[in-house]
Amino acid sequence: MTLVERPEPQAAINDVVVQVHASGFTSGELTWPSTWTDRLDRDRTPSIPGQELAGVVTALGYGTTGLSVGQRVFGLSDSYRGGTLAEYVAIEARNLAPLPGDVDFTVGASVAMPGLTAWQGLFQHGRLRAGQSVLVHGAAGAVGSMVTQLAREFGGYVIGTGRAADRQKALDFGAQEFVDLDNDALEDVGGVDLVFDVIGGDIQKRSAGLIRAGGTLVTIAGPAEARPADGLTIDFVLVSDRAQLSEIVQRVRDGRMRTNIGAIAALDDAVAAFNPTERISGKTVIRVRP
Amino acid sequence: MKAIVVTDQAAGPAGMKLVERPEPRAAINDVIVQIHASGYVPTETEWPSTWTDRRDRDRTPSILGHELAGVVTALGYGTTGLSLGQRVVGLADWHRDGTLAEYVAIEARNLAPLPGDVDFTVGASLPISGLTAWQGLFQHGHLQAGQSVLAHGAAGAVGTMVTQLAREAGAYVIGTGRAADRQKALDFGAQEFVDLDNDALEDVGGVDLVFDVIGGDIQKRSAGMIRAGGTLVSVVGPTEVRPADGLTVDFVVESDRAELSEIVQRVRDGRLRTNIGTVSTLDNAVAALNPTERHRGKTIIHVRP
Numbered sequence: 105m106t107l108v109e110r111p112e113p114q115a116a117i118n119d120v121v122v123q124v125h126a127s128g129f130t131s132g133e134l135t136w137p138s139t140w141t142d143r144l145d146r147d148r149t150p151s152i153p154g155q156e157l158a159g160v161v162t163a164l165g166y167g168t169t170g171l172s173v174g175q176r177v178f179g180l181s182d183s184y185r186g187g188t189l190a191e192y193v194a195i196e197a198r199n200l201a202p203l204p205g206d207v208d209f210t211v212g213a214s215v216a217m218p219g220l221t222a223w224q225g226l227f228q229h230g231r232l233r234a235g236q237s238v239l240v241h242g243a244a245g246a247v248g249s250m251v252t253q254l255a256r257e258f259g260g261y262v263i264g265t266g267r268a269a270d271r272q273k274a275l276d277f278g279a280q281e282f283v284d285l286d287n288d289a290l291e292d293v294g295g296v297d298l299v300f301d302v303i304g305g306d307i308q309k310r311s312a313g314l315i316r317a318g319g320t321l322v323t324i325a326g327p328a329e330a331r332p333a334d335g336l337t338i339d340f341v342l343v344s345d346r347a348q349l350s351e352i353v354q355r356v357r358d359g360r361m362r363t364n365i366g367a368i369a370a371l372d373d374a375v376a377a378f379n380p381t382e383r384i385s386g387k388t389v390i391r392v393r394p
Numbered sequence: 395m396k397a398i399v400v401t402d403q404a405a406g407p408a409g410m411k412l413v414e415r416p417e418p419r420a421a422i423n424d425v426i427v428q429i430h431a432s433g434y435v436p437t438e439t440e441w442p443s444t445w446t447d448r449r450d451r452d453r454t455p456s457i458l459g460h461e462l463a464g465v466v467t468a469l470g471y472g473t474t475g476l477s478l479g480q481r482v483v484g485l486a487d488w489h490r491d492g493t494l495a496e497y498v499a500i501e502a503r504n505l506a507p508l509p510g511d512v513d514f515t516v517g518a519s520l521p522i523s524g525l526t527a528w529q530g531l532f533q534h535g536h537l538q539a540g541q542s543v544l545a546h547g548a549a550g551a552v553g554t555m556v557t558q559l560a561r562e563a564g565a566y567v568i569g570t571g572r573a574a575d576r577q578k579a580l581d582f583g584a585q586e587f588v589d590l591d592n593d594a595l596e597d598v599g600g601v602d603l604v605f606d607v608i609g610g611d612i613q614k615r616s617a618g619m620i621r622a623g624g625t626l627v628s629v630v631g632p633t634e635v636r637p638a639d640g641l642t643v644d645f646v647v648e649s650d651r652a653e654l655s656e657i658v659q660r661v662r663d664g665r666l667r668t669n670i671g672t673v674s675t676l677d678n679a680v681a682a683l684n685p686t687e688r689h690r691g692k693t694i695i696h697v698r699p
Contacts, residue, residue, distance in 0.1 A: 116448040117488050117646050136422075142447065143421040143490060143499070166631070167646025169534060183422055185448065194448070198648060229474060326471070341422050341472025343503055 113194035115165030124392045126213035127188040128156030138183040154189030158212030176203040178212035180344040201349035214387045219352035222250035225322045229338040234259025236297035244270035246387040249277040249364040397495035399455040418499035420470030429697045431518035432493040433461030443488035459494030460486045463517030483508040483517040485649035506654035519668045524657035526647045527555035530627040534643040539564025541602035549575035551692045554582040554669040
């Protein structure tokens with residue numbers, strides 16, 4: 105990663121250009137093929153990473169509707185375009201939602217990806233119902249803390265997991281039990297209805313064995329061989345969705361959801377911030393405009 | 395696979411060729427659809443998105459056609475919501491290879507399920523005209539029951555959808571077109587018809603919503619007829635024309651699964667009739683899409699017999 109000068113982007117059809125105030129980055133981005141090639145598999149470097157953003161609309165593309173110049177917005181760019189770790193980004197309007205005036209840009213940029221991932225995993229793919237139990241891996245992390253809060257709000261019983269140091273944070277976000285994956289026996293949890301997997305590997309496999317009949321293993325760790333004995337496995341990549349973004353930001357406004365920001369840095373310091381010397385729990389947000 | 399491509403912008407639609415192209419691969423959250431029927435808009439070779447990608451780089455040879463009905467044959471990394479073997483209908487991305495081909499790679503969110511009792515040919519005729527009408531009337535025009543709608547080109551692909559959806563929503567529809575279009579416009583539900591060559595448009599009086607597909611002088615005169623609080627909705631691009639006390643909205647249609655499902659459901663239960671003109675095969679598509687006479691209704695290419 106290097107900080108360089110790049111031309112400002114132009115709005116394509118149904119795009120807007122957003123002046124980025126705050127930007128989020130997921131470390132996995134550098135392993136995604138979409139960071140390196142376009143949908144026709146052609147080299148697209150130099151690629152600007154960053155998918156999450158909050159900012160202000162400065163231009164509309166041909167035919168764009170639904171957003172206005174000067175409007176505060178937040179959302180998630182196309183993974184084949186990326187580009188939010190920059191002063192401006194061109195992005196399809198449908199990938200953005202209005203950001204209310206009382207929600208800080210830093211908060212907006214921090215909730216887009218974890219919030220949508222949690223929402224889609226729990227409700228679209230996991231079909232969570234009140235009274236069901238949810239095993240939330242990485243419960244103190246950026247995604248896990250959102251999964252925990254949303255699952256609790258909708259009446260789920262949440263068992264969080266993580267490392268020993270994550271226990272208090274996971275409980276603070278609403279987990280009713282906590283399993284220290286290094287020291288506790290995962291199988292002691294008993295049966296669960298939904299597993300929200302962000303890890304893969306052996307933990308995913310063992311978690312699948314805990315799922316009750318009719319339950320679901322939802323994973324964001326890629327295609328999985330693990331299947332519950334009598335249930336579904338769904339792996340997914342999140343898709344930006346204006347209505348869901350609005351549901352999430354509304355919950356942030358009224359206090360039903362807290363964001364999980366681990367570190368905030370300026371664009372000039374972003375390269376160092378993404379290569380931390382110690383483990384950061386929560387989301388790193390880059391404040392592009394002070 | 396076989397596909398209809400263009401490579402020379404200067405040649406326009408006459409540059410269409412039937413060629414062999416590699417089968418597309420599914421990107422993240424894409425599906426691959428085996429195309430059964432495909433729709434094409436006659437102005438596609440004029441759109442910048444046919445020639446360049448979103449970063450303005452040359453993307454030729456470009457496969458034309460944006461509407462499709464077909465069957466899902468592969469899922470991309472992380473794709474959910476659609477299954478292998480599922481019948482689907484939808485609208486391809488303007489900046490990607492299109493649907494006049496045996497296969498297309500397309501984001502799953504741009505597709506909706508196509509019920510088993512709706513023919514692929516019918517399905518492929520709906521996305522652009524149906525979504526354009528839906529978004530123009532309801533999202534941008536905020537149409538309410540009891541309002542009056544001036545639907546230009548009321549016998550055309552978009553106009554017939556506008557007329558039917560506006561009538562169903564409780565609006566009063568005044569269609570326009572050429573003299574020969576009168577009966578067809580009335581058959582699709584227009585309550586009045588204005589022959590733009592021979593009648594005086596201004597005799598219509600005030601309207602609440604103008605659905606413009608023509609632009610130019612007709613657009614300007616139509617704006618003058620809009621009542622306070624009304625809207626001029628246009629699909630012909632940015633315009634300076636404004637109603638005296640109202641809004642102008644120009645837009646480019648976007649695919650939307652929920653809206654596609656609303657449209658398909660209306661076709662199933664008879665509330666919406668599609669307006670198919672000619673049906674041809676992929677081998678004959680170049681000729682069918684460059685007709686010597688005026689288009690009447692939508693031309694559909696049946697890719698799989």
